[in-house]
Amino acid sequence: MKRKRTIFGVFLLVLLFLSPSASTAAPGDPIPGINVQITGGGTGSAVSIQxxxxxxxxxxxxxxxxLMTSFTRIVVVLSFVRTGLSTQQMPPNQVLIGLALFLTFFIMAPTFMQINDQALQPYLQGKLTQTEALQKAELPIKQFMAKHTRQKDLELFLSYGNYPKVTKVEEIPLVALVPAFAISELSTAFQIxxxxxVPFLVIDMVVASILMGMGMMMLPPVMISLPFKILLFVLVDGxxxxxxxxxESFQ
Structure with missing residues (x-):
């Protein structure tokens, strides 16, 4: 229950960071609410735009x-597993995405707890302004992404955006770090x-060679190799x- 509240609080803090009114909030203001009014003046138009x-x-x-968590790598790897097994839609997409989400919460729990302790709770208690809370919340997520981002991917976006050379994680702009982290995650996921x-491909090649040697060229090799691939995956506790x-890849 504590972890669930922490994740909800971090999500709330991210929404505050992305809210259009984040830059206009005064120090010590409570969490802004939404008040919808239908009027004919300029104020009503401004509220509608907001x-x-x-x-x-x-x-x-x-x-x-x-794109800022471990979800991308996890869901891509799980999709590769299903494709390698050649089981079509088994496990279903809902199962893979649900498993990827819970693994993401498990991996990101230390980062979320750090954001909760350093930024969210002090902000809710009135010890930090909204701007200070957002600045403190950025650091843990930047540290996580920078740890798993390849240097050449980060340099690509920094050089293309003409950003100054950074020496600390705090100086890396999110607009460059997020896409660099995303393509680094995709590269790592494709390597995994x-x-x-490889083992599934070996089974397919062996089965295809045996069928060709027996003269059964019209029989699809996938129909024969599928049970063997599932059996191998089960035996090794895939x-x-x-x-x-x-x-272990996120340690």
Missing amino acids: LLLLLTVLSLAPAILI GFLIF WHLVVQTLL
């Missing part, structure tokens, strides 16, 4: 959170996926090994 921007930010918040594909590899 509400539209807020809804836009809310719709993009899940995608932003996915290649290693997962799901345990895949999850263990993912967890």
Whole structure:
């Protein structure tokens, strides 16, 4: 329950960071609410625009959170496992995404706890202003992303955006760190996926060679190799090994 509240609090803090009114909040102001009024003056138009921007930010918040956590690597690797097994839609997409989400919460729990202790709780208690809380909340997530971002990927976006050379994690702009982290995660996930594909490819080649030697060229090799690949995956406790590899890759 404590971890669930922490994750909800961190999500709330991210929404405050992405809110259009974040830069205009005065120190010590409570968490802003939404008051919708239909009027004919200029104030009503301003509120409508703010509400539209807020809804836009809310719709993009899940995608932003996915790209700033370990979710990308996990879901890509799990998709490679399903493709290597050639089981079509088994496990279903809902199962893979649900497992990826809970693994993401488990891996990101220390980072979320750090954000909660250093930024969210002091802000809710009135010890920090909104700007100070957001600055403190950025550091843990930057440290996590910078740890798993390849140097050449980060330099690509820093040089293309003409950003000054950084010497500390705090100086890295999020607009450059997030895409660099995303492509680094994709590269790592594809490397893991290649290693997962190798044993399944060997089984497919062996089965295809045997069928060709027997003259059964019209029989699809996948129909014969599928039970053997599932049997091999079960015997080696494949799901345990895949999850263990993912967890160790974030240490």
